[in-house]
Every structure is written in structure tokens, then in C-alpha cells.
Amino acid sequence: MPATPAWPPKSAPRLFLAEELGEGRMVTIDGAQAHYLGKVMRVREGDAVILCDDVTGEWAARVTEAGKRDVTLEVVQQLRAREAVPDLWLCPALLKKDRFDLILEKATELGVGRIQPVLTRRCVADKLNHERARAITIEAAEQCARTALPALAEPVKLDTLLAGWPEDRALFFADENGGDNAAAAFAAHSGAAAILIGPEGGFDEAERAAIRAHPQARTISLGPRILRGETAAIAALAVWMARAGDW
Structure with missing residues (x-):
């Protein structure tokens, strides 16, 4: 039969x-x-x-x-x-619409817990259509069979983000000028974390200095090449999930 x-x-x-x-x-x-x-x-x-x-x-x-x-x-x-979601935030600087759409989609597929858009001095975009962005994360979650949606916050300025940063959450700063090996840094960390990614033109020197001076910031390197903002976000999330997340 x-x-x-x-x-x-x-x-x-x-x-x-x-x-x-x-x-x-x-x-x-x-x-x-x-x-x-x-x-x-x-x-x-x-x-x-x-x-x-x-x-x-x-x-x-x-x-x-x-x-x-x-x-x-x-x-x-x-x-x-409902699945358990790794306690990881992604804090990407706003990019042009199509590139930021890619971050929203892939961050959802990779399993991030929260997406916190950031406004920096070199951001080309300064606004986010929250309803449209939410629809992108929902569609991505449906496609990849997630049972939990990532939280999606309204954009905040970098100085506001740093001023209100929680003391119990590490802030991994992807710095194009170099830092600790990302994979090794993620593997050595336990607990709440976030990854901060810059805009198309990168952080300016004053922003970079402010981030480095923050007590929760940990500077990391994503390799020898200069990556686009969306590539850096996707690469960093993939490495984190492989070393410290739910992969």
C-alpha cells in the first residue's frame, strides 16, 4: 500500500x-x-x-x-x-534602500534577535519606512521557516545609541582599521552581544573614537578587505552564528 x-x-x-x-x-x-x-x-x-x-x-x-x-x-x-532566539542584536548604519533591504532580509534568515538601525554622519539615508521594513522581515521569516520574528527598532543616532547602551551587553564594533579576529572574539564571548556596522563611507574619526572609548565596545576585524555595509553585516552575523550562536 x-x-x-x-x-x-x-x-x-x-x-x-x-x-x-x-x-x-x-x-x-x-x-x-x-x-x-x-x-x-x-x-x-x-x-x-x-x-x-x-x-x-x-x-x-x-x-x-x-x-x-x-x-x-x-x-x-x-x-x-516558538524557537529560542540567540541574544544577538544587529546595529547596522542605514544604507540606501535596496542595500538595507538586503540586510533586513538576511539578518532575519540568519537568526538575529533584534535589528537596531543607526544614524551616523556619513549615512546616505536618514529615514526608514518601518512598516515596509517590517514586511521584509516577516516575508524572510516565512521563507526560512523561522517561528520568531526579530524585533525591529526605529533608527537612532549613534551618540544616542552609545549613551543608552546596556552595561550587560557587549558591543562588537566592526572597524575597517582593524581589531581582534572576529571569529576568535565571538567564540570567547558568552552572554548578550551586539554587532555594530558602519555606513557606505564608514565611521568618521570622531565616531570611531567615541565607539572605541565606550566601555562595552570590542573592536573586531572582518578580514583584510574593505566590505560594503551590507556585506559586512551578513558576514559578521554568519561568523557569530557559527561560533557563538545557534548553528
Whole structure:
């Protein structure tokens, strides 16, 4: 006899919802998410959808009604509890929109716990569309099967960030002028941490001096080459996750 197909299938669409989920609850989805399910994924009554709520974790749901403007689902069973997220913040200077979009997407995929955008003197951009940025992190989390979303903060000026920095969190500063080997520094550290990445033109000398003087700052090197801001952020996160994170 043929084996019974696994349920829900791995191909089932994934969505993050704002409301908390639970077994037996009925959920109605409208707007862009309903369009995605109905017009893009073409779900029909009985089809499986995987839902996450960033609180309880991941759930399998079954479509009970697929209308033209909304989709109703019944939450059937929990698949996974909300994952434990490494206590790592990424503090990237704002970049041009497409490059910062890449940071948002890849930082989410790599498992960062919080993204704190930073404004520096050489930043080309000075604003962040928070709603759009949040949508990028949600889409990335759906794609990579995360059950927890990274916290996304509003941009702050560098001096404000340093002034309010928590005493119990190490601040790894990726300095193009050199520092300790990043992999070795990450492996030797335990506890809360953050990685600070500069803008396209780098930090100016006054900013670099202020960061180096901060008691929680630890200067690191990402190698012999000058990296773009988005490349530095992705590389640093990958190294951290491999040496001290959840890889």
C-alpha cells in the first residue's frame, strides 16, 4: 500500500499572523495575505496552511472557506513551539534602500534577535519606512521557516545609541582599521552581544573614537578587505552564528 502523505505537506504556504493562535481557533485572513493564498497559491477548502504568531510558535491550519476577498482557516495542531532566539542584536548604519533591504532580509534568515538601525554622519539615508521594513522581515521569516520574528527598532543616532547602551551587553564594533579576529572574539564571548556596522563611507574619526572609548565596545576585524555595509553585516552575523550562536 502507498504511504500516507505527510500532513501538512512541506509545500504548504506559510504566514505570520498578528493574533495569537491556538488549537481549534478559527482565523479569517483578508487583504494582501488573502490575495497571496487565494490568487498566488490557489488554496481551496481542505488545503493546509502553516501559521505562526511570534508568540506560541507554528501551527498547522486547514482552509474551511476560500472566498474572493478572504480566507477562513481552522487551526488544527501545533507543529513547533516558538524557537529560542540567540541574544544577538544587529546595529547596522542605514544604507540606501535596496542595500538595507538586503540586510533586513538576511539578518532575519540568519537568526538575529533584534535589528537596531543607526544614524551616523556619513549615512546616505536618514529615514526608514518601518512598516515596509517590517514586511521584509516577516516575508524572510516565512521563507526560512523561522517561528520568531526579530524585533525591529526605529533608527537612532549613534551618540544616542552609545549613551543608552546596556552595561550587560557587549558591543562588537566592526572597524575597517582593524581589531581582534572576529571569529576568535565571538567564540570567547558568552552572554548578550551586539554587532555594530558602519555606513557606505564608514565611521568618521570622531565616531570611531567615541565607539572605541565606550566601555562595552570590542573592536573586531572582518578580514583584510574593505566590505560594503551590507556585506559586512551578513558576514559578521554568519561568523557569530557559527561560533557563538545557534548553528
